[in-house]
Amino acid sequence: MVNIRSLDPSASPLDYYGSELRRLREAAGLGQSQLGGIVFCTGSLIGQIETAKKVPTRDFSERLDAALMTGGFFTRLVGLVLRSQLPTWFQPYAEMEAKAAYISTYQCQLVHGLLQTPAYARAVLGVEHSELLDEMVAARVERQRILERDHPPVLWVVLDEAVLHREVGGREVMQMQLAHLLSFACASWVQVQVLPFEAGEHAGGMGSFTVLRLDDNPDILYTPSYGHGHMTADPQAIRQRSVGYSRLQATALSVEQSAELISRVMEERYGHGGVA
Known part of the structure; x- marks a missing residue:
């Protein structure tokens, strides 16, 4: 009927x-x-x-x-x-992210959402959102379209090395995800650095964060938390995190060294001969 x-x-x-x-x-x-x-x-x-x-x-x-x-x-x-399928608490951040000219982010546990493959995103989101999984994965992929614009934002990502070793979704999913990170090597507006384990204590010790630089609005600092996130345009907070981010960039491997490490982990840990 x-x-x-x-x-x-x-x-x-x-x-x-x-x-x-x-x-x-x-x-x-x-x-x-x-x-x-x-x-x-x-x-x-x-x-x-x-x-x-x-x-x-x-x-x-x-x-x-x-x-x-x-x-x-x-x-x-x-x-x-x-x-509109993104979590209500996350939608204001997604709107600001879409307007940003420069995105600087440090991620200590997971690949940043803008660089996740659909399979990786499905594994991450499926832990607690299995009833709306298709919709949430589609929303995350849609969010990534800002990188396909004629004039995309500059995206600079510092990943903790732990992100590469945390097996999300299984070996095949991780192999595809790390290959996806490497695919941005020729994209001048996307830079990926890895903060190696041997860095020890560092300026990202308090957790992941993102700084959005906007052309016509104040900069935004975003810090995620369980079930919600916090945005602020407080100049002092942004200054402190921006300095901290510069320290992370200086401590992390270079973009070229990071690509070599990603490639090595992809082959040794998730390749056909990798450790199960």
């Missing part, structure tokens, strides 16, 4: 997407199954998206725009829909 549940388009980006899909589909004189056949999915999926029970993907949105000749409407809208 066709689902005709009514939606309030103003309730959320997902509800708006669903209501517009239904309106434009009906205006085109197509049933759910008919449209599904055109965009290579089931009529049931069309119905689930129209009733905000399923989150659309970017690929689906692009096929939808082509089928309904909407001039890229759904492709533009899906970014807002996917960002």
Whole structure:
């Protein structure tokens, strides 16, 4: 039976997407199954998206725009829909991150979200969010699109060496993740350094943090915590962390040495001959 549940388009980006899909589909004189056949999915999926029970993907949105000749409407809208799937407490940071011209981050436990592969992100998010896993992974991948812009932000990442050795998702997932980090070697706007174990005590001892430099707004310091994060534009706090970050960069291996270490760990620990 066709689902005709009514939606309030103003309730959320997902509800708006669903209501517009239904309106434009009906205006085109197509049933759910008919449209599904055109965009290579089931009529049931069309119905689930129209009733905000399923989150659309970017690929689906692009096929939808082509089928309904909407001039890229759904492709533009899906970014807002996917960002709305991020945890509520994280959305303000994601909005500022998307506006940043320069992102400096130290990560002591995990690869930074902007550099995670979908498989790695699925393993990380699946620990506590298995019921919304597809949506949350899609939202994280969507967040990474800022690195694909014509003028992307500069992203400088310092990873603790422990990040390379912490097996997230299994050996194959880690091998793909470390290879992904190495793939940025030719991207001048992404720099990855590794803070080696032998560095001992260091300026990142209190945990991960990120400094966002914005062109038209004050800089932002973000520190994650369990179930929430803290943002501040306090100049003194930003100055202290910026100095600390410079010390981390100076203590870490060079970009070239870091790539060599990542490659070595990928082969020795996660390659075919690696330790299980």
